[in-house]
Structures are given as structure tokens and as C-alpha cells.
Amino acid sequence: MRSSQLVISRIAWMIPMLFLVSVIAFLLIEMVPGDPARNSLGPDASDEAVEALREQWHLNEPLPVRYGIWALGAIQGDFGVSMSTREPVLETIFHRLPVTLSLALAAMVIAVTLGVVGGMLAGARIGSKVDRALNSLAGLVLSVPDFWVGLLIIALILQTKILPIPLQGYVPFERSPSEWLVHLILPGVTLALHPAAEIFRQTRASVSDVTGLDFVRTLKASGVSRSHTLFAHIGKNSMVAVLAVLGLQLGLLLGHTAIVEMMFGMNGIGSLVAEAALNADVVTIQGCVVVIAVFVLTMNLVIDVLYLYLNPRLRAK
Amino acid sequence: MAFAETWARAFRRIPKREPRMRPKTAIAIGAIILVAFSVTIGAWLYPHDPNVQVLEDRYLGPSLDHPFGTDRLGRDLLARVLAGGRVSLLASVLSVILALLGGTALGLLAGYLRGAIDGIFSRLFDALQVIPGLVLLIALAGVLGRDFTSVILGLGILYSIKIFRVTRAVTASIRTEVYVDASVAMGGSRAHVMGRHILAGALSPLLVQATILVGWGVVAETGLSYLGLGVQPPNASLGSILAEGTVSMTQSPWLIIFPGLFIAVVTLSLFTLSDALRGALGRPIGGTGEA
Numbered sequence: 001m002r003s004s005q006l007v008i009s010r011i012a013w014m015i016p017m018l019f020l021v022s023v024i025a026f027l028l029i030e031m032v033p034g035d036p037a038r039n040s041l042g043p044d045a046s047d048e049a050v051e052a053l054r055e056q057w058h059l060n061e062p063l064p065v066r067y068g069i070w071a072l073g074a075i076q077g078d079f080g081v082s083m084s085t086r087e088p089v090l091e092t093i094f095h096r097l098p099v100t101l102s103l104a105l106a107a108m109v110i111a112v113t114l115g116v117v118g119g120m121l122a123g124a125r126i127g128s129k130v131d132r133a134l135n136s137l138a139g140l141v142l143s144v145p146d147f148w149v150g151l152l153i154i155a156l157i158l159q160t161k162i163l164p165i166p167l168q169g170y171v172p173f174e175r176s177p178s179e180w181l182v183h184l185i186l187p188g189v190t191l192a193l194h195p196a197a198e199i200f201r202q203t204r205a206s207v208s209d210v211t212g213l214d215f216v217r218t219l220k221a222s223g224v225s226r227s228h229t230l231f232a233h234i235g236k237n238s239m240v241a242v243l244a245v246l247g248l249q250l251g252l253l254l255g256h257t258a259i260v261e262m263m264f265g266m267n268g269i270g271s272l273v274a275e276a277a278l279n280a281d282v283v284t285i286q287g288c289v290v291v292i293a294v295f296v297l298t299m300n301l302v303i304d305v306l307y308l309y310l311n312p313r314l315r316a317k
Numbered sequence: 318m319a320f321a322e323t324w325a326r327a328f329r330r331i332p333k334r335e336p337r338m339r340p341k342t343a344i345a346i347g348a349i350i351l352v353a354f355s356v357t358i359g360a361w362l363y364p365h366d367p368n369v370q371v372l373e374d375r376y377l378g379p380s381l382d383h384p385f386g387t388d389r390l391g392r393d394l395l396a397r398v399l400a401g402g403r404v405s406l407l408a409s410v411l412s413v414i415l416a417l418l419g420g421t422a423l424g425l426l427a428g429y430l431r432g433a434i435d436g437i438f439s440r441l442f443d444a445l446q447v448i449p450g451l452v453l454l455i456a457l458a459g460v461l462g463r464d465f466t467s468v469i470l471g472l473g474i475l476y477s478i479k480i481f482r483v484t485r486a487v488t489a490s491i492r493t494e495v496y497v498d499a500s501v502a503m504g505g506s507r508a509h510v511m512g513r514h515i516l517a518g519a520l521s522p523l524l525v526q527a528t529i530l531v532g533w534g535v536v537a538e539t540g541l542s543y544l545g546l547g548v549q550p551p552n553a554s555l556g557s558i559l560a561e562g563t564v565s566m567t568q569s570p571w572l573i574i575f576p577g578l579f580i581a582v583v584t585l586s587l588f589t590l591s592d593a594l595r596g597a598l599g600r601p602i603g604g605t606g607e608a
Contacts, residue, residue, distance in 0.1 A: 020444030031460045143585040145536045147543065148577035151559065155566040155573065255451030259540050263563075273452055274544045277459025285456045293447045 003308050010304050014297050021293040022074065025286045026067050032282055035059075040083065079287035084279040089287035092272065097291075099170050099268035100257050102180065106188030107253055108246065111195035116235070116242060118196075119203020123238075124230055126208045135204070138197040147259045150190030154263075157186075168265040187264040191256055195249040202245045206238040240311045247303040251296055338593075345589035348582055356403040365393035367400040367553045376569050385575040389565060394558070394572065398579050401542075401553040406583070408468050408547075409534025413527050415473030416480045421523065423477070424484025425511050429492055435485070442478045450475050451540060458546040468538055468547050475537075476530045483526050487519040521598035525591050532587035539580055555580060 029036065037053040038045070054060055058069050073080070079089040118138075122131040141149070157163050167186060171179040210216065211234060219229045257270030269288055276284035360367075365383070371391035379386045385394035427435040445453065457471035491497060492515065500510050535555075541547040542556025550557055555576050562572030 016440060017444050017447055020441060021447055024444065024448070028456055028460050033462070139588075140585075143532075143588055144577065144581045145539055147540065148559065148573070148580065151563060151566065151573050152577070155570050158567045159570070251446070251449040252451075255449030256540075258451055258455055259543060262544060270452075273455050273459075274546070277455045277546055278463075278544070280459055280462075282460055285459050289448055289452060289456055292449060292452055296447050296449065 006308060007301075007305060010301055014301065017297060018294070022071055022290060023067065025289045025293075026070050028286055028289070029282045030063070032280075074290065079290070080283040082276075082284045083281045084276075084284070085281075089284050090291075092284070093269060093287055093291050096268050096272050098172065099266050100254075100261070100270055102170070102173065102184055103187055103191065103257055103261065103266065103268060103270075104253060106184040107191035107195065110188050110192035111199055111249070111253075112242065112246065114192065114196040115199025116203050116238075119200045119238070120207050120230055120235060122200070123204040123207025124211060124234075126204075131204070134200065138200045141193050141197040146190055146193045146256060147263055149193055150186070150260065150263055153186065153190070170264075170266040170268075187260050187266060190263070191253060191260045194256075195246070195253055198249055199242055199245050202241050203238050206241040207234055210234045210237045240307065243303055243307055243310065247300055250299050250303075254292055254296065341589055342593040345586040345593070348586040349590065352402070352406075352579075352583055352586070356399050356406060360396065360399040360403065363396055363399065365396040367392060367396040368551050369393075376565065378569070379571055386569065386571045388558075388561060388569075388572055394575060397553040397558055398555070398576050401555040401558055401576065402579055402583070404465070404548050404552070404554050405535045405538045405542075405580075406531075408465060408472065408538045409531050412469045412472030412534055413476055413530045415469065416476035416530065417523065417527060419473070420477035420480025421484050421516070421519070424481040425488055425515060425519075427481070428485040428488025429507070429511050429515060431489075438481065439485070442481055445474070445478055451537065454537060454541055455544065455546060458541060463546050463549060465548055468541055471541075472534050472537060476534070479526060479530060480523065483522050484519050487522055488515050491515050491518045521594075525595045525598065528587055528591035528594060532584040532591075535580060535583050 032039070035050070035054075037050045037057060037059060041050055041053060058066055061069070070080075077090050079093075081087060082089055082092065085092070118134050122128075122134045125131055154167055157165070157167065165185055166179075166183050169183060171183050173180040207230075216229060216234065219233060220226075254270070257268060258274045259270070260266075261268045261271035262274055269292060273285060273288040273292075276282075276288065369392065371387070374383075374387050374391040375389055377383055377387040377391075383393050383395065385398060388394055388397065423438050427438050448456075453475060454468075454471040457474070458467050461467040461470065488511075494514075497510060497514050500514055505513070538547055538554070539556040539559070542554035543560050544556070545560070547556055548554040558576045559573055562569070562576070566573050
């Protein structure tokens with residue numbers, strides 16, 4: 001299969017996935033106990049008013065028709081209005097999207113940096129003190145909630161005042177790139193903990209695998225320096241595996257933005273979905289679920305394409 | 318002299334048939350038993366009530382009377398951690414049981430019968446997995462209401478996907494075994510083959526997976542209740558204890574340290590146990606199942 005065909009088949013795979021995600025998101029509102037119109041108007045509203053709203057919201061139509069109406073709207077960018085703020089859901093989401101994207105980007109950069117550097121150090125010398133220390137650390141990190149570690153870091157910084165970095169809030173990149181960056185450090189580190197540990201494990205394993213291959217011995221025999229071999233040759237070979245882990249960790253990372261954004265007072269999609277859940281604002285929840293799913297699918301596609309690019313063996317098949 | 322030496326050497330050479338349990342595993346099992354005992358009988362024996370407020374005893378540090386200290390309302394933190402831990406563990410264990418019932422049945426059917434039923438459930442679960450686990454949990458809590466049952470249902474659905482995947486993969490590999498063919502040839506019904514032969518083969522990997530999931534369930538429940546989407550106050554939950562403790566964590570760091578340590582002990586023990594099970598029972602199919 002040629003690589004273009006592979007990419008096309010991946011895009012084709014996204015369509016049924018997107019359809020099913022939209023069905024799941026649509027069904028969320030159907031799962032709310034009671035009559036949505038009655039819930040919205042309150043117990044004191046007259047039956048006529050409730051009936052009028054039912055008609056307006058197409059609640060008297062059969063389920064597939066209701067899905068059709070909702071999906072047609074969603075495709076045109078109309079996810080309805082928030083049940084608590086009365087603002088169009090998609091507008092709120094787009095307004096908050098840059099926060100979550102920045103946070104996710106920061107977390108991924110931190111996770112890949114820590115994971116790959118640590119994994120190379122450990123994987124190049126399996127069984128050494130450095131390797132054992134880093135490996136235990138990764139195991140420990142994976143066993144505790146990331147937001148708890150985040151809380152401990154905040155407490156430590158508040159207590160000792162060793163690091164003069166902001167603990168709360170978000171500054172848009174357009175306003176001040178440097179402020180944007182420093183505000184992302186702590187939430188980024190918190191969110192990066194688990195993915196970093198997973199990337200570390202994967203890099204360590206693949207580096208130690210690659211280290212045993214013939215071409216590494218040849219490089220060594222040709223007098224190529226150890227660090228050059230490690231970073232230029234072994235590292236490149238391990239990137240393929242790191243990419244696969246990153247793809248798997250993406251959903252986890254995006255899910256945890258909900259907690260991390262709430263913790264650090266950032267108004268992104270994660271905190272939006274958590275606030276919507278607290279307010280039982282199902283329309284906003286639906287919009288967030290669809291947008292997050294679209295993002296995950298798109299990122300998975302990007303990772304698949306990168307995978308093809310980095311792994312010539314896949315292209316040859 | 319020679320005789321004793323021969324015996325000593327022979328004795329040393331006898332291979333131990335049962336490999337001894339690694340100390341790590343023994344500690345993990347001990348910790349799990351201790352935690353299970355503490356949150357049930359221990360909490361009942363413990364003199365302090367998790368919800369009783371003693372306002373003159375606010376923000377007390379750890380002491381003999383209050384081993385974990387007290388919170389902003391003078392409630393004993395150890396009693397609250399035990400009560401919250403019980404809620405977390407119960408939610409987690411119940412949701413894993415739910416997932417085992419649903420996920421195993423669907424996984425068996427999909428892996429053994431294949432065809433349309435496999436296609437439908439595999440696609441559906443693929444799509445569910447596109448939505449990040451925690452987002453799905455939050456969405457369900459928002460839709461179904463913020464309480465214990467929503468958490469169990471949400472986690473149950475989420476973990477059914479993992480159990481389904483493991484069962485389906487194991488089933489697909491076992492169904493081609495000769496003994497399965499033999500059972501079919503001898504007139505074994507589909508239900509008999511699935512129940513007697515395939516389920517039996519899937520038990521070990523399911524046990525390993527379930528142990529990991531209980532650990533992740535505790536973490537996920539903590540996350541949800543930290544956001545205010547789990548068990549509601551004044552009832553204690555590990556997440557709400559952490560959220561309340563955040564307000565005063567510089568003056569009273571124990572309010573966030575102890576609940577987190579409790580979770581760490583639970584998850585670390587469960588993961589160590591699952592590693593040991595994996596080693597003892599053979600490698601399972603599929604990875605860890607974090608939410």
C-alpha cells in the first residue's frame with residue numbers, strides 16, 4: 001500500500017468514528033432524567049409553555065429525526081446555546097480553545113523532553129544507578145495522581161518561594177509571549193508527569209534494543225563519539241516508538257486538562273466541560289465532547305502521518 | 318565431615334519448585350489487606366467520626382489523638398481519609414465488577430462469533446475511546462447527576478472497553494486452539510465452549526487487568542470528586558478532602574499530603590500486585606488501563 005493510500009484510508013476511518021462520537025454526544029441529552037423542556041422552565045411553568053418549548057426544541061419528533069436536526073446544526077457550527085449562560089456553545093469553545101491548546105502543547109513538549117532525555121540516559125546503560133533511579137521514579141510517578149503532585153509543587157513553591165513563577169491563570173500569547181510561557185510552566189509540568197513517565201519507559205526500552213544492533217557497533221568501531229551515536233543514530237530510531245506512545249497518551253492528557261485547568265485557574269475547554277457538568281449544562285458538554293473528539297482524531301491522523309514519515313519500513317509495504 | 322559436606326551441597330542444589338514470593342509482592346499484598354481492613358473495621362473502631370466538627374480543634378497538626386491532624390472544621394483527617402478511601406475503593410471495585418460482567422460477555426461474543434456483532438461493538442468502543450476517559454466521566458456525571466451511582470456507571474462503561482478489548486483478543490487467539498475444535502466436534506454448544514474453554518483461558522489476563530483498573534478507578538474517582546462531580550459533601554471523598562485542603566495547604570500541608578499518600582499506597586500496591594500476577598500467570602494482552 002502506498003503511503004498516500006494509507007493516509008486516505010486513515011481519513012476514511014475518521015468518518016464513521018466521527019459519526020459514532022456525534023451519536024454518543026447527542027444521546028447525552030437524551031439520558032438526562034425527566035423532560036428537558038420542563039427542566040428548563042421549572043415546575044411552575046404552565047403546560048402550554050412547556051408544550052411550546054417542546055415543539056420549539058423538536059422534542060415531539062422521533063429520535064432519529066431529532067439526531068438529524070442536531071447533527072445538521074452541528075455540521076454548520078451550531079451546537080445550540082448554553083443552558084446556563086445562554087451563549088452559543090461553539091463561540092465559548094472557540095474562545096477557550098487557545099488556552100487548552102497552549103496547555104496541551106506545553107505538556108507535550110515537556111513530556112517528550114523529559115521522557116526522551118531520561119529514557120536515553122537510562123536506556124544507554126541499563127542496570128546502572130542512573131537507570132535504576134530514573135526507572136523507580138517513573139514507576140512512582142505513574143502510581144500517584146498527577147494533580148496531587150501538582151498540588152504538592154504549588155504548596156512547596158508557596159512555602160519556600162524559591163521559584164518566582166505564577167501559580168494561577170493564563171495570559172494569551174498575543175498579549176505577552178513571555179508571560180504566556182511562564183504561566184504554562186507549572187500546569188504544563190503537572191499535565192506532563194504521566195506522559196513523560198510513559199515516554200521514558202518506551203524510550204528506555206527502545207534505546208536499549210537499538211544499542212545492541214550491528215550498526216551501533218560499526219559506529220563505535222569507526223570512532224564515532226558516544227554522544228553522537230546516542231543522539232543522532234539511536235535517538236532517531238527510537239522516535240518512532242515515542243510517537244506511538246504520544247498518540248496513546250494524547251487522550252489521557254486532554255482528559256486531565258479538566259483537573260489541571262481547574263487547579264491553576266485557567267479558562268480552557270477542560271475547565272469548561274467540568275463547569276458545565278457542575279451546572280448540568282448538557283448542551284455545552286455535548287459541544288465540548290464533539291470538539292475534543294475531533295481534536296483527538298485530527299492529532300491521531302497527524303501522528304500517523306509522522307509515523308509514516310519516520311518509519312520507512314511502513315512506506316515500503 | 319565429607320558426609321555432612323555432601324548433604325550440605327545436595328541440599329543447596331535442590332531446586333525450589335515453588336519460586337518464593339518477592340518481598341515487594343508480599344508488602345503490596347500486606348498493604349492491600351491493611352487498607353481494606355482500615356477502611357472497614359478500622360474506621361468503625363476508630364474513635365473519631367469523619368463528619369463531627371469540633372470548631373476549637375481546627376487545623377491541628379498530626380498528633381497522637383489525631384494522627385493525620387484536623388481540617389478547617391476541626392474534623393479528624395484520618396477518619397475522613399478512611400471514609401473517603403472506602404467510597405473510592407467501593408466505587409472502583411463495583412465499577413470493575415460491572416465492567417467485568419459487561420465487557421467479558423461482549424468480548425466473548427465478539428471474539429468468538431465475530432461478524433456483525435464484533436463489528437458493531439468494536440466500532441462503538443473505538444468511538445468511545447476517541448473521547449478522553451475523564452471527559453466521558455465528567456460528561457456522564459453532568460448528565461446523570463453528581464453522585465455515587467453516576468461515578469460507578471461512568472467508570473463501569475469506561476472500563477468495559479478495556480475488559481472487552483482484553484477478552485476479545487484472548488478469545489480470538491484461543492478459538493483456533495485444537496482443544497476448542499475438539500470440544501466443538503464432540504458436540505459442545507457455543508455457550509459450553511465459550512464458558513468452559515474460552516472464559517477459562519481469559520481469566521488470568523482479566524485478573525491482571527482488573528487489578529490495574531481498581532487502582533486507576535481510585536485515582537479517577539478522586540479526580541472526579543476533586544472537581545466536585547463525585548460523592549457530595551459533607552460526606553467525605555478523597556477528592557473533596559484534597560480540594561478543601563488546597564485552600565489552606567501552606568499552613569496545613571498535611572491536609573493534602575495524607576490523602577495523596579493514601580492513594581499512592583493503594584495504587585502502588587495494586588500495580589505491584591498486578592505485575593506479580595502478570596509474572597505468575599503469563600503475559601496478558603493489552604496495556605494498562607488508565608482513565
